[in-house]
Amino acid sequence: MAINGYRLFKKDRWGKKCGGVALYLKKSIQCEELSLKNGHEQVKSLRVRIRDRSNKGNLVMDVYYRLPH
Secondary structure (H helix, E strand, O other): OOOOOEEEEEEEOOOOOOOEEEEEEEOOOOEEEEOOOOOOOOEEEEEEEEEOOOOOOEEEEEEEEEOOO
8 A cells, every 4th residue: 555755665475465564664764675585484574774864874674474373
Protein backbone atom coordinates (compact mmCIF):
# COMPACT_ATOMS: atom_id res chain seq x y z
CA MET A 1 0.00 0.00 0.00
CA ALA A 2 1.44 3.37 -0.99
CA ILE A 3 1.49 6.23 1.51
CA ASN A 4 1.97 9.75 0.14
CA GLY A 5 5.38 11.16 1.06
CA TYR A 6 6.83 7.80 2.13
CA ARG A 7 9.03 5.23 0.44
CA LEU A 8 8.08 1.57 0.82
CA PHE A 9 10.55 -1.27 1.30
CA LYS A 10 8.99 -4.74 1.42
CA LYS A 11 9.67 -8.45 1.16
CA ASP A 12 6.76 -10.75 0.46
CA ARG A 13 6.48 -14.31 1.74
CA TRP A 14 7.58 -17.03 -0.65
CA GLY A 15 4.69 -18.48 -2.61
CA LYS A 16 2.02 -16.76 -0.49
CA LYS A 17 -0.51 -14.03 -1.29
CA CYS A 18 -0.17 -12.29 2.06
CA GLY A 19 2.42 -11.84 4.79
CA GLY A 20 6.03 -10.68 4.79
CA VAL A 21 7.68 -7.54 6.16
CA ALA A 22 7.51 -3.85 5.25
CA LEU A 23 9.18 -0.60 6.27
CA TYR A 24 8.04 2.93 5.40
CA LEU A 25 10.51 5.84 5.49
CA LYS A 26 9.93 9.49 4.61
CA LYS A 27 11.10 10.26 1.07
CA SER A 28 13.29 13.07 2.41
CA ILE A 29 15.47 10.52 4.26
CA GLN A 30 18.47 9.24 2.29
CA CYS A 31 18.35 5.46 2.45
CA GLU A 32 19.02 2.28 0.49
CA GLU A 33 18.02 -1.36 0.76
CA LEU A 34 20.91 -3.67 1.57
CA SER A 35 21.31 -7.24 0.42
CA LEU A 36 20.74 -9.68 3.25
CA LYS A 37 21.52 -13.32 2.62
CA ASN A 38 19.00 -15.45 4.47
CA GLY A 39 18.88 -19.17 3.83
CA HIS A 40 16.29 -19.93 6.49
CA GLU A 41 12.84 -20.23 4.90
CA GLN A 42 10.98 -19.66 8.17
CA VAL A 43 12.32 -16.09 8.53
CA LYS A 44 11.51 -13.13 6.28
CA SER A 45 13.89 -10.19 6.61
CA LEU A 46 14.61 -6.74 5.24
CA ARG A 47 17.64 -4.48 5.83
CA VAL A 48 17.82 -0.74 5.05
CA ARG A 49 20.72 1.68 5.64
CA ILE A 50 19.66 5.20 6.66
CA ARG A 51 22.28 7.85 5.96
CA ASP A 52 23.06 10.49 8.56
CA ARG A 53 22.67 14.03 7.19
CA SER A 54 25.80 15.19 9.01
CA ASN A 55 27.88 12.28 7.57
CA LYS A 56 28.90 11.13 11.05
CA GLY A 57 27.54 7.63 10.55
CA ASN A 58 24.70 5.47 9.32
CA LEU A 59 21.85 3.61 10.93
CA VAL A 60 21.01 0.10 9.73
CA MET A 61 17.41 -0.95 10.27
CA ASP A 62 16.53 -4.66 10.21
CA VAL A 63 12.96 -5.95 10.08
CA TYR A 64 12.33 -9.66 10.72
CA TYR A 65 9.31 -11.92 10.74
CA ARG A 66 9.51 -15.52 11.92
CA LEU A 67 6.63 -17.90 11.35
CA PRO A 68 5.01 -18.83 14.70
CA HIS A 69 5.65 -22.58 14.43
